[in-house]
Amino acid sequence: MRQRRLSTKLLCRIALFLGVYCLAVPAWPKYSDEDLKAVYLYRFASLADWQSTPLAQQKTRYCGEFNSVIAERLKAIVETQPEAATFSYLEEVDPQESCHLVFVESNPQTALPTLKLRYPHALLVGNGEEFVRLGGMIAFIKVNNRILPLISRKHVEPSQIRLRAQLLSIAQLFEEPTQ
Structure with a gap:
């Protein structure tokens, strides 16, 4: 009887210890918004189809700005x-080379027209609804504290890139203003 009481106490203490330990240690790691955006950028290439473009047979090339934390994180993933x-x-x-995906954060109003001419078959990705409103194809937005892609199918269409249903199903679709 005494041995049974000891084993019950021991089991209770172990269960209490495990319960406290599980509450003290988070169940999943916390990732920054920059990390999540970099992973999204990396995955976009597998959720887009360049078969109708001159880039179809080329190795995927991601491009980003020097001063971007997100571009740095994307570079680390690609490497x-x-x-x-x-x-x-x-x-x-190099002017003879192209990019499959271009991520820009600074000055989209001046950068987008140049990027569209320089990279006609690239996904142009940035931050915020304003980026898409200015002509960008995909932008990161925050909805209910979650990072989501906002996609303008109208802006993607001229690039001849086809976006897969999996990407469209997780994204918010940009509502083009009616005039």
Whole structure:
């Protein structure tokens, strides 16, 4: 009887310890918005189809700005898979080369027209609804404290890139203003 009481006490203490430990340690790691955006950017290439473009047979090239934390995080992800993709800073891309995905944060109102001409078959991605309103294709927005892509199918169409249903199903679709 006494041995049973000891084993019950021991089990209760172990259960209490495990319960306190589980509450003290988060069940999942916390990722920053920048980390989430970088992962989204990396995944966009697998959720888009360049088959109707001159980039169809090329290795995926991601491009971003020097001064972007998100571009730095994307570069780190791409470097873990060098056989699948490459990363270049926009400021260093050879004029003969192109990018599959271009991420820009600074001055979209002046950068977008130039980027559309320079990279006609690239996904142009930025931050905020204003980026899409200015002509960008995909922007990151926050909805209910979650990062989501906002997509303008109208702006993607001229690039000849087809977005897969999986991407469209998780995204918010930009409502074009009616005039």
